[in-house]
Amino acid sequence: MSSRARRITATLGGLVAACATMTSVFAGSAAATPLDGVPNGITSITLTKSSADMRRIAEYWSPTRLKQAMDNVPAAPEMKSDGPPSSAATPGSATARSATAAAASATGESAAATTMAAEAGATTGGKGSAASGGSAPVVKPTLPKKRAPASGSSPVTVGKVFFRIGAKDYWCSASSVAATNRNLVATAGHCAYDAKTGSPAEYWIFIPGYDKGSTPYGIYVGHSLNLHEDFVGRGDYDYDYAFVTVHDGFRWKAGKTSGSYEMESVGSLEDNVGGQGLATNRGAGLSALAFGYPAAPHPDGSRPYNGQQLKWCRGLTVRVKAPTRLVEQGVALACPFTNGASGGPWLIFYDNKNSVGYLNGVNSFAWDVNTDRKYDRISSPYFIASTYVVYHWAATQQAPRS
Incomplete structure (x- = not known):
């Protein structure tokens, strides 16, 4: 195991053990069949099929869980290499x-x-x-x-993504990108899919403008992961990128009862931070x-x-x-x-x-x-x-x- 080259991933430490098995916890999760009609060369994986799916993922990332994830310092496994580039x-x-x-x-x-x-x-x-x-x-x-x-x-277009693979939560960096749907995020492929185990990420969210735990421009739940098929099928890191379609954003606000929270819509990603x-x-x-x-x-x-x-x-x-x-x-x-x-x-x-x-x-x-x-x-x-x-x-x- 060489110390000369390591993948920059704050998210996938201990991945082999964590992702030996993965089961879907609700319909429309990342374990669903890739989208029909996708052009050759693309793997597109549906994360949510309805607004109910979106809300379920949003509720998973409660303010308490999100704070715990923000406080974690991730570790990454060493990657084999014959030497520096x-x-x-x-x-x-x-x-x-x-x-x-x-x-x-x-x-x-x-x-x-x-x-x-x-x-x-x-x-x-x-x-x-x-x-x-x-x-x-x-x-x-x-x-x-x-x-x-x-x-x-x-640039407030840049922020953090949080997601779950197997039994653990992880995070990466990412950015909003200009798009027709006004809700698109670019990140590394390994921040959306573990090619080693064939496990797509679940509960994927993006927080643009992240700074010391704040969510100033809202939280955006992933709708579909879109990757080059050679990253998914062959683990080819020459294609280590992903474009993730997201839902309109929301922010957590205090609920009507003590200690409770409610979701408040903030609109599209691009409207809030640009692309x-x-x-x-x-x-x-x-x-x-x-x-x-x-x-x-x-x-x-x-x-x-x-x-x-x-x-x-x-x-x-x-x-x-x-x-x-x-x-x-x-x-x-x-x-x-x-x-x-x-x-x-x-x-x-x-x-x-x-x-x-x-x-x-x-x-x-x-x-x-x-x-x-x-x-x-x-x-x-x-x-x-x-x-x-x-x-x-x-x-x-x-x-x-x-």
Whole structure:
């Protein structure tokens, strides 16, 4: 078992033992048959078939249980690897800095973003749309309808996902993405499905803008998990991403009797926080901001993060080919993230004023490249045309409404 490469997952520690068996606890759970009529190459798994299913999952994540889950520091199993990823170039320095500091190179990035926006044929704040820019589809980011974005702030589209596999609760990082259904979340594939045991996640929820346990923009229950079939069928981490359709959100408010709680609707995810765009086939050498909620210690035992606040890294992406069957092709950047950051977005052409950019990857693996027992590089699947196909299918799925 190599210490050089570990998957960045704050959620799947002890997974083999926990998921030897899994049973459905209600109709419409993740154990249901994948959706009919799904295009080739996509695995789509229904989590809820009705608003009653949605409420049952919401009630599972009571304020008490959610607080307990938020306080847990997850641990991840070691992943086999023959060594660190190889690359033709060395990533640029990735010192952690605020999203505001990303504006230092805004001039060049804004020009590139403008070109991408023209390809998408959409305007900021409008309906999420996609058009083909040659062979590379582009989805334009959108701004929230219910509030004005805070200039220079961290993106509130990013948050935590909580879910259950087997007998245990886990969490990961994720982000809202612009979509036709206005209720779509992007995360890592292993934050929605355990390919090793063939177990999809259950009781899946997303909390955007999570900060020290708060749920400022509501809680969003997962409706369907949408993944590339090679991740589900072959455990191929070159496709370690998932697009999860969610229901309209809710927040817990005090009930009429002491100690009770009631659900209060807050509307669609995109109306509340906006959605990041999406770009595929963009190559390497891009300035990217990686976001997430790292929590676990480095291999040497040091623990710089607690998983309660959003963190970020900034660097240049490079193409990598890792000498392991877990991931053969991908992109990487220098970053000291630890377990817990899994599923967090990589954003390119970042607009610091509106805190939006284009999703071009998700945190998947952490690497100790210089073998000093501290993670110093993270990697993501390389987003290609098939990534867009999974996205597009998920973006058109509608969760049942109350």
